[in-house]
Amino acid sequence: MTAKRAPGSTPPARGAGVEAGVAAGHRALLGAFATHLAARPAHTRNAYLRDVAQLLAMAGDTPPAKLARAQLMRFIATLHGRGLSGRSLARMLSAWRTFYRFLIERDRSVTEDPSAGIKPPKSPRRLPSALSPEEAARLVAIDGDDPLARRDRALFELAYSSGLRLSELAQLDVAGCDLATGEVRVVGKGSKERIVPVGTAAREAIERWLPVRSAHAAQGENAMFVGRHGRRLSPRAIEQRLAEWAIRQGLSRHVHPHMLRHSFASHVLQSSGDLRAVQEMLGHASIASTQVYTHLDFQALAKVYDAAHPRAKRKSAK
Helix, strand or coil: CCCCCCCCCECCCCCCCCCCCECHHHHHHHHHHHHHCCCCCHHHHHHHHHHHHHHHHHHCCCCHHHCCHHHHHHHHHHHHHCCCCHHHHHHHHHHHHHHHHHHHHHCCCCCCCCCCCCCCCCCCCCCCCCCCHHHHHHHHCCCCCCHHHHHHHHHHHHHHHHCCCHHHHHHCEHHHEECCCCEEEEECHHHCEEEEECCHHHHHHHHHHHHHHHHHCCCCCCECCECCCCCECCHHHHHHHHHHHHHHCCCCCCCCHHHHHHHHHHHHHHHHCCHHHHHHHHCCCCHHHHCHHHHHHHHHHHHHHHHHCCCCCCCCCC
């Protein structure tokens, strides 16, 4: 059971998501912790203060240094029961551990962190959102000789063809793309370089874009994709253009660059079944990161099964 709100305690700040206020005896401690966090970014500091205020509120009049591991585990269970996700609770535990490190440094009589080693409940893994092959084909089918249209088609075709991250698209230089061999060289997470195949449609779109790019790129600019002023296209600009084109092309949902990466991985895996090859092309350090796309593949198969198999259909009630 959680402790009742202590007499004289004040309600939490609006938006803190805390149901009970912090006891009067804990307010000075919370203020000292706020001072301790002064050098942290504002959003981090505010999040930590909200999470520690939640801990102090649940503690009631009990000093946080007197709380036992079992009590903190009950607090976590209670919050999970109220609907907090595993991710939210993991963030909260991180704040609590920072708070207890602060207490240990501040008071030598405090020697243990009761939150150490407590693991939050697991959250169900969110499956990445992917376009269907038909949606992807419609999205990249950008016609016209307008310079920006040529650039955007080359940009989107490459993103879908090679599964590149947004940062990799923005950082790509002309020298990184070898159309003769059909390869693109990118630098991914951890500054790791990898070479990824480029499909025929993407190569053709890039070939149409390159002469236009040469006429528009600023002197000395190496970027493959440039904006109106001839400078490297920013990640934010790529996001905006993709969202705009998704609407123009008649897609009924918001499309972001990572969705093209997800679509690439899902569609290649559905066609080939080669998980290791997809892992290498995506630049995943662990096969576990790539295995999520097997769930997407299963979902697609399940929909086909439910629609087509005569024994999968539920009989209507008589």
